[in-house]
Amino acid sequence: MNDALMNELALLREFGYTHLDVSGQRAADSGQEDQRALLAEMAAVANACQKCKLAKTRTNVVYGVGSPNADLMFIGEAPGRDEDLKGEPFVGRAGQLLTDIIKAMKLTRDDVYIANIIKCRPPENRNPEPDEIEECRPFIRRQIEIIQPKVIVTLGRIALQSLMERDYAISGARGQWLDFHGIKVMPTYHPAYLLRTPSAKKDVWADMKKVMAELSSASAETIEP
Numbered sequence: 001m002n003d004a005l006m007n008e009l010a011l012l013r014e015f016g017y018t019h020l021d022v023s024g025q026r027a028a029d030s031g032q033e034d035q036r037a038l039l040a041e042m043a044a045v046a047n048a049c050q051k052c053k054l055a056k057t058r059t060n061v062v063y064g065v066g067s068p069n070a071d072l073m074f075i076g077e078a079p080g081r082d083e084d085l086k087g088e089p090f091v092g093r094a095g096q097l098l099t100d101i102i103k104a105m106k107l108t109r110d111d112v113y114i115a116n117i118i119k120c121r122p123p124e125n126r127n128p129e130p131d132e133i134e135e136c137r138p139f140i141r142r143q144i145e146i147i148q149p150k151v152i153v154t155l156g157r158i159a160l161q162s163l164m165e166r167d168y169a170i171s172g173a174r175g176q177w178l179d180f181h182g183i184k185v186m187p188t189y190h191p192a193y194l195l196r197t198p199s200a201k202k203d204v205w206a207d208m209k210k211v212m213a214e215l216s217s218a219s220a221e222t223i224e225p
């Protein structure tokens with residue numbers, strides 16, 4: 001087990017969570033129900049989390065939704081007002097656009113997994129601050145570890161930079177494959193940006209075509225003897 005994971009485990013134990021099996025092998029070997037249970041356990045930890053100042057202003061913790069063994073995971077920045085009220089990521093206007101993108105990929109929200117880097121809403125939808133991103137990081141890392149998607153799509157600059165821990169410019173990184181611990185990452189624009197800049201939709205669609213091609217080639221490899 002690497003140092004980063006050990007640190008995350010220590011942090012989760014600080015939350016009072018003592019029954020965590022994160023050998024890495026358990027999630028790999030478990031079926032969908034075990035993955036669902038692991039995600040539910042972690043959601044319960046997040047629901048009680050007071051690790052950063054966003055705990056004081058949130059209505060609901062927005063942990064994540066979707067298939068516990070999804071091949072495709074979308075990661076955004078942080079909940080907005082609608083998400084905070086409902087406790088579900090991407091449910092406002094930008095969320096509807098993300099749902100439309102997923103449908104255009106011939107998938108449903110239940111086929112994929114959707115989460116944010118930050119689990120609680122920053123007041124007035126301001127950008128998350130570095131300390132908040134660091135405190136919340138164990139949750140997204142653990143979600144990725146449990147779900148083990150084949151492809152991660154990051155939505156917008158902050159999700160990209162926070163996940164990869166590098167100062168990428170979204171305009172330069174968009175559409176280029178990156179690697180996150182062996183998982184392919186496709187950076188693209190945030191749906192909220194597309195609402196303001198509809199001309200960028202074609203770029204996002206070009207990125208999603210690359211994602212579909214990658215998923216289809218990964219499934220063909222799985223089927224082959």
Ligand code: SF4
Binds near residue numbers: 051119120
């Ligand atoms: S944003 Fe993350 S670290 Fe901060 S209180 Fe919410 S769950 Fe905890």
